[in-house]
Amino acid sequence: MTFSTNRPKLLRAGLAALFISLSAGVAAAQETTAANSPDTVIATVAGAPITEADLAVAMADLDQQFARLPEAQRRAAALSAIIEIRLMANEAQAKGLDKDADFQRRLAFLQLRALHGETIEKEIVDKITDDELRAAYDKQVAGATPVNEVHARHILVKTKEDAEAIIKDLDAGGDFQKIASEKTDDPSGKDSGGDLGWFGPGQMVPEFENAAFALEPGSYSKEPVQSQFGWHVILVEEKREKAPPAFEQLKEQFRAGLLRDKYFALVKQLRADGDVEVKDPTLKAAVEEIEKDQQ
Numbered sequence: 527m528t529f530s531t532n533r534p535k536l537l538r539a540g541l542a543a544l545f546i547s548l549s550a551g552v553a554a555a556q557e558t559t560a561a562n563s564p565d566t567v568i569a570t571v572a573g574a575p576i577t578e579a580d581l582a583v584a585m586a587d588l589d590q591q592f593a594r595l596p597e598a599q600r601r602a603a604a605l606s607a608i609i610e611i612r613l614m615a616n617e618a619q620a621k622g623l624d625k626d627a628d629f630q631r632r633l634a635f636l637q638l639r640a641l642h643g644e645t646i647e648k649e650i651v652d653k654i655t656d657d658e659l660r661a662a663y664d665k666q667v668a669g670a671t672p673v674n675e676v677h678a679r680h681i682l683v684k685t686k687e688d689a690e691a692i693i694k695d696l697d698a699g700g701d702f703q704k705i706a707s708e709k710t711d712d713p714s715g716k717d718s719g720g721d722l723g724w725f726g727p728g729q730m731v732p733e734f735e736n737a738a739f740a741l742e743p744g745s746y747s748k749e750p751v752q753s754q755f756g757w758h759v760i761l762v763e764e765k766r767e768k769a770p771p772a773f774e775q776l777k778e779q780f781r782a783g784l785l786r787d788k789y790f791a792l793v794k795q796l797r798a799d800g801d802v803e804v805k806d807p808t809l810k811a812a813v814e815e816i817e818k819d820q821q
Contacts, residue, residue, distance in 0.1 A: 565577055565579065566578045569608075571609055581605055646789065650785060651785065654781060662780045668770060673767070675725060675765070676738050678760055679702060679719060680710070680759065680760045681702070681706045686752070689750030689759050702719070707719055738760050793820070
């Protein structure tokens with residue numbers, strides 16, 4: 527049984543996820559080529575060279591497919607993929623498939639998407655500094671109001687009368703943990719003496735939380751506390767001020783947040799400066815709604 531009121535937070539997906547994945551691919555390619563000369567030829571197909579730089583791009587682009595493979599196998603799998611791609615591409619060109627209008631449109635879109643990723647990498651990712659990350663951390667975390675936490679135990683019973691009887695036992699010197707193990711209706715509390723561990727504001731139902739935070743360390747509730755789960759007798763073991771997470775723990779989260787914010791800021795600027803016109807009224811309204819959500 528649990529008394530927590532926490533709910534998982536849903537993360538927003540969409541263009542932000544796309545731009546992060548694209549920028550991550552570029553960064554991975556750069557990292558992979560760092561160990562070897564990008565111009566080193568590692569294979570040829572019909573006389574055309576395949577270089578370390580080509581392999582790095584393929585490994586970055588196909589990273590999810592090869593993620594579980596050891597490094598040596600990833601390189602071999604990526605090279606095998608390049609060879610297959612080159613052979614198929616040569617076959618397509620020999621048959622004139624590269625002249626097809628639909629192919630040309632897809633090719634043009636892929637080039638635009640690659641340029642989109644390159645802009646993100648050069649104009650956003652590369653320009654985020656540790657000073658910016660630290661400033662964002664200081665503003666949101668280090669400067670936030672400290673959060674108080676409580677370490678508490680409880681005994682849960684079905685009726686107010688049962689809870690009052692337990693309080694009388696405690697007043698007479700009864701051991702809280704022993705009574706909890708014997709009488710609590712909370713299955714998780716029988717083996718732990720009713721221990722709930724540490725919790726902060728918003729993690730318990732309001733009635734329970736208010737009563738627990740009102741108690742001093744070492745004291746128990748003198749009146750039964752009712753919640754949707756039944757009647758509680760609460761013992762507060764300790765209180766503390768929870769320290770904020772260290773900068774290094776949250777650094778990458780703040781980086782992702784800055785990436786998102788800077789991305790949408792750049793998109794907003796480019797939309798304002800660009801000559802964009804959507805002809806279809808219904809489609810225009812839908813696009814404008816998306817833009818509104820992004821802002």
